[in-house]
Amino acid sequence: MKVFGLVAVFVVGLLLLSATQDFPSWGNPRSAASDGEVSSFYIEKTEAVTKVPNMVTAVLADFRGYDTMFETVVIFIAGIGIIAVLRNFEGSDSSIDYDNDDNGAGLLARFTCSLILPFIQIFALYVVAHGHHSPGGGFQGGVMLGASYILLALAFGLSKAKRIFSERRTMIFAVVGIFIYVGWGVLCLLLGGEFLNYSVLDSILPGDAMMARSYSMLVVEIGVAFTVTAIMFSMYSNLSTRGRLSKGL
């Protein structure tokens, strides 16, 4: 097996390397990918047609919004997939044993966490909201928000975190996130445009079609953030308790 693996890996590697010889050299701005019409279009026109300076956000949430919708669905699948595979409903499901639970980490850690958690969460919300102008967006913000709850669970025990973010609530959050995203697309559909064609929303949003795109991106980013937050936490809580959701790390 080892030898076979080695041979296979080397064949694959050599094939890939053999192809690099006719790649444009690294960083060449005239390479086909960087100089092509599509990427030029994104760089030059994005701000004009969407009013969003962060091209990545614009491309992510608008030009390739369909991809991103499925990206969110992927996260969602991972969340419910983990539950489907791992979740153990036989234990005390609804009534978590709050008293006899773990109490998380030591005092100092708990103190520090309680101090920084609000900042993390506020920063996460900022990242979600400010994705148009700076790095970030729904996904990054969502992960941070989810991570803040993970931190909460680590510091104060899972039960504490579950009191805020119960399994039921997690699922609702996750579903609502996708629902916001897809529903926004369907709204475009109902208003006569293609799916996810935000420009037709200018009839119900302030501003022109470009601003409508800009606002819509914010909406779908929020949707993504919802799902990602919920699933990140659900992932952690299931994986750290072998699906029992009773006792954290």
Next chain:
Amino acid sequence: MDPIIANFIEENIVPKFNYWIYVILMMIGLYAMITKNNLIKKLIGMAIFQTAIILFYVSIGVKEDGGIPIISHHGPDHHQETEAHSEAGSENLKHNIIDKDKYANPLPHVLMLTAIVVGVSTLGLALAISQRIHKSFGTLEEDEILNKLRPGGHD
């Protein structure tokens, strides 16, 4: 050094160092996925494998003097831009002032955001599956699992 080799290095390795490293990382990851015995190790290999591909994509989008793909209103183009703005937002002029060589290609970045998400989803699911395996077999070593299956199974 042999001039041919030196020439080769100069032409194929130095300007494409990123591509070489990505291939090496990918080989490491792939090798771990195929040959490692421990399931968690396989998954670490898988994560390395996936990040290597992401590295490759990101390397596609790099430009020699390109910055981050966020249009800056305070950069060197500032003055021109204000001029453009003053001309009642004339679309054409506004486009002309964006020098595409100054910005990295955003498309690979977008794609890789999705790929990272896919990667973490796969990792999470795979970890859940390996926990189930540990629950049923009591071990995460592949050879031990196969040994446990052998006497009872008709496979």
Next chain:
Amino acid sequence: MIEFSIIPLFTWLVSLLAVPAILLFRKRPDAREGITFLAAFLKLGMIFMMLPLIREGKILHFQFGEILPGIPIEFRVDGLGMLFALVASSLWILTTLYAVGYMRGLKEHDQTRFFACFAISLSATIGVAFAGNLLTLYIFYEILSLSTYPLVTHHGDKAARTGGRTYLSHLLGTSIAFVLPAMIYCYWKSGADINFTDGAFLDGKIGSSDGLIVLLAFTLGFAKSGLMPFHSWLPNAMVAPTPVSALLHAVAVVKVGVFCVLRVFTGVFGTDFLQKLDVGTVITYIAAFTIIVSSLIALTQDNLKRRLAFSTIGQLAYIVLGVSFLSSNGVTGSMMHIAMHAFGKITLFFCAGAIFVASGKKYISQMVGLGRQMPITMIAFLIGSLSIIGLPPFGGAWSKWYLFLGALDADQTAMAIVLVISSLLNIAYLLPIPVNALFRSPPQKGKKGSDAGIKEAPLACLIPLCITALAGLLFFLFPGLGFELAELITK
């Protein structure tokens, strides 16, 4: 002259429609068998309705659906199909009559299944006889293989299952392995035209070496014709009840095999084209080899049905041999032999079954002196044997004669000699049975007691075998219809 007619469809449908009715009346045997008879007579009636039209030289034609581009399910009645359908449907009535007697006589199980499968097989046989293109032919050929499988394995014991396995694996295996690719090759070569309607469709479209391979694939692939080396299903299928053996060896299965080979020679390639390609001789030699070897094996068999089975292999090879001469006389002989052998061999099987029903005897060595208890059966056996051997005044003489002429036409003197030798062998393996039964006394006096109670078989068994034996005689006297139909094909 092609004429649209819906009768071929109904001829095919009538026995198929009988199947649900048979299943419906499974609790009432009389009604069930009544339906079988009704269907059989209706079928024969419809064939007689078509007969005058065919004799005028018309070709009846019916098609529906289009299962592949350019290929519908097509029924087409010409002289060859007519002759075969006539033989098959008239013998169906007799076989049914006989089967009723046999099955009731032995109190067999699963009679409903038996009669239902019987009806499906006959429907498929008519389908093959009237098939207007190669694909239709193939489909019905396969249906026949599958529908006769429950008949062959009727007893359900180990021997039956082994026999059934051999049966199905040979028939299905060869048809998938050889006929299907050959057919697809033809389809491709002939430009999506594998209809028999406008003469031979491969005429002039294929080279010599390809042609030989395709011809071989077809001839060996239609393994129901029993050519060596794919013959061994036939003796193995002897585990079936005797009416089934009669059906297999005289009416449906084996005749479908040789009929398909005849169709391939006349409808796919055309004898003229084959002559041009000069590929017929290979088949001739295979057939001749089969004739001689199977006759020799038949000599060594003691089980009556097995001996008859090997005899069938030999007789079928005559038909293939005749057509492989590629002369009109040869084809005429082949066509005649389909009918003559059908009537002759079914007589022999009916007799074998009657002997089994009446006395429980399966082996030839036990049958010495049996003629005293069962004179009618044994005389019929004698007539059947003579007809198969080809002695006048029995029908078999005509077909043998034309085969002989065909061999001479094709300048195949060696084959003429083969025919002569094989006829001698036929005499050697067939004639001793009735002669010993009729003219020798039972060898062991001591055991005579056991034979004492033996009487003739039930009337339902006896009547069909008398009719078929008589038919053998009549065919010698009135062979006109057969020649007429043969002429339609060879002209």
Next chain:
Amino acid sequence: MIWQFDIIILIFLVVAAIVSLRLKDLLGASMVFGIYSFLICLLWAEMGAVDVAFTEAAVGAGVSTVIMIATIFSTTRRSKD
């Protein structure tokens, strides 16, 4: 884009990858994997892919490592290879 920086990180990356796969302690391995993720995130930031770097920092170095450690704690820490 500073190519010296680039090359140094790339070499560290390979080292980190190999180390994380060779460690027999799974906890250590996932820690090193976290380091690997962090290095690659630095690399991407340096290449101008800030969004990707941000995501990788949150996901690769953060959540992935955490769930990996969570799994290791609830299964086993030792590995034969």
Next chain:
Amino acid sequence: MTEHFPILILLVPLFGALIVVLLGRERPEQCWVTSLVSLGISSIISLFTIIVVFSDKVQTIRYRMGGWEPEANGYEVGIELRVDILAALVVFAVTFVGFVNTIYSKTRAEAEVQGKVPFFYALIQLLIVGLCGIVMTNDAFNLYVLIEITSLTSYALIAMGNRRAVLSSFNYVIMGTIGASFYLLGVGYLYIKTGTLNIDDIRMVLGNDNLWEHQSIVVAFIFIMLGVWTKMAFFPLHGWLPNAYAYAPSMTGTFMAPLMTKVMVYVMIRVMLWLFGYEFVYSGQHVWKELIIWMSVLAIVAGSLLALARTDIKKMLTYLIVAEVGYMVGGAWLGNVTGQAGAFYHILSDAAMTFCLFIAASIIVLRVGDSRVNAFDNLFRKMPLTMIGFTVGALSMIGLPPTCGFFSKWYLISGGIEAGQWEYVCALIFSSLVNAIIFFRIFERAYFGKIAGVKEDLSPSDSDANPDTGIKEVPWSMLVPLFIASGFVLLLGIMNRTLFEWIQTALEVMNT
């Protein structure tokens, strides 16, 4: 409205999945109804899509997400869905199998995945979303995302089975990730040379810039093919498939076995003809055509022989799938329209017959409680209806007319003859023969009972009474899907000419 059909096909099950997750825990009984309705609507829409696509005016529906028109030089900047007749047929197959399989799941889901019913229905609907998306998308990267959606859902669905299923699911994760990542690498190599991700645009750039000779394009092609082959279990890469499908919950197996590999075959055909184009794939300078046909021959022979060696029914069927994948790969690589159309037609017919056989096998394993071949003893008497369904599927697998298996084999062999690839023709024939042995072995048992059985074991008369034990037919919710599936096996066979003409016309366009 009709122009929105492609996206509606996806959205309806997506919403269905969301609703199921949201409401499922409180009202588990609603899950079944919800997914039945959503998949029903989806399959009706896809049926209409076929009609719309086939009507004279619209041959291909192009649906631009977000309404992004191509930029000035004609390159697509957004993501585009592209539905021609081939895609419409496969989408219909996917949604309809999903719908019928949901009927089948009614009783089984509660029995096999207790407590996780809503997640099962959600995952299976998301899997259908993914499969439909794969078929319809015209964007190389979007294809990757959707491939991952199908992969993730199927990992989870398989891992809901017993411990062997969990283990094979892990193997599937590893193999699937390698496959999908190879695909992604290939797309990257294409992107670096062409600068676009739209499938049509990539082919255009490849043609305009004459990039076919470039090593990176060749490597891209190899890696995309390797990735797709891994996902479709082409022979040496098939290791994950048999255990995964055999040990997964039965309603997962019945859904994934007919569809997963077939959709990936469709992707392969699409990549070959749409993404790279005829000249590149079949041109003489590349030796791989011969090589791949030999590989497919190997797949067919090995798959058939491995199936022959199995005594476990479901395992046997899974190895037959491996062989069937060989059929389709070979057919697609023959390099003529007949072969490609045959391979495509086989996607549909194989979906129908595998579905039929898997349902029948699951029913039998459920009722008899034994998954080995001797489960079939005397089943013709005990479960005649199930066995009728099984027989139809089996005859199709062997390739007897008038089932669809015969016709797909016909077209594939025609293609093989036309291309002069006799080894492929022989392999097909060989596999038919082996299938005949496999299934007649089963029929014999089902018909006569145990090998040692003698005549007296059978019921002596014509009565239809069950001779022994309590083995009875299953409820309608499992028999109806079986009969729908076997009905489709026959229907596809009868309709083959029409279908084949549609397929051929669509493929001829691509080959010019």
